Amino acid sequence: MNFSLLVLSSPYSAQAGDSAWQFARAAVASGHSVYRVFFYHEGVYHGSELGISPQDEQDRVLRWADFSTQNNTELVLCISSAIRRGLLDAGEAQRYDKPASNVHPAFVLSGLGQLIDASAHSDRLLTFGS
């Protein structure tokens, strides 16, 4: 089965992002695929390249990036959720004349159309964090 995931909460205030990652890993391990993870609302904080994890915790950003590389899964941050929270890639930083960018290169910024597209291309779309 082909899954897509919608992640709504930030990695450090809720369990949902971790549950989404565990689900994605279990799905792939069971022979399924994960087409896209759409990070929306507070979920966009998963894409910050500048967060520093304590040594005794897993790095939530890097493990999604690794998952994406290993399983050919797209990681999309909702662009309107992201930029209002200060998550910018180089292009948005330039567009809005901001001094820095901070989105990890494994993540792309795009619109809600990518969530609707994920729904259209997946057998199941699962919501985490509501």
Added chain:
Amino acid sequence: MSDAKKKLLLIFRHGPYGNKLSRAGLDVALAAAAFDQDINTLFMDDGVWQLLPDQSAGSIDSKNVHSTLQSLPLYDLESFHVDSHSLAARRLEPAQLDGQLVLLEPAELAEFIDSHDQVLSF
């Protein structure tokens, strides 16, 4: 964007203010409508408060959730499904809410939700 058209259900479970998930969910409804998807909405738990008219959102520097809901019929999303038990638990009467409502009893919810291809919850 694929041509595949799926039947989406958006469930709203949070109040209109205090938690901005309500606004996030409405934006998904508008996007899905713009991409010509077949959508239903279901309001349950504190989500039923979103359907109350006369919200003074400006006084708390928010955008009016109810006004956005009123725009959904422009996108062919004409009726709102409502969990009747959530209304009763909050002593709300259907007549107090705005819009064309379809009330669902708790026993009807599972079948209604199951009749959709994708379910998103906000």
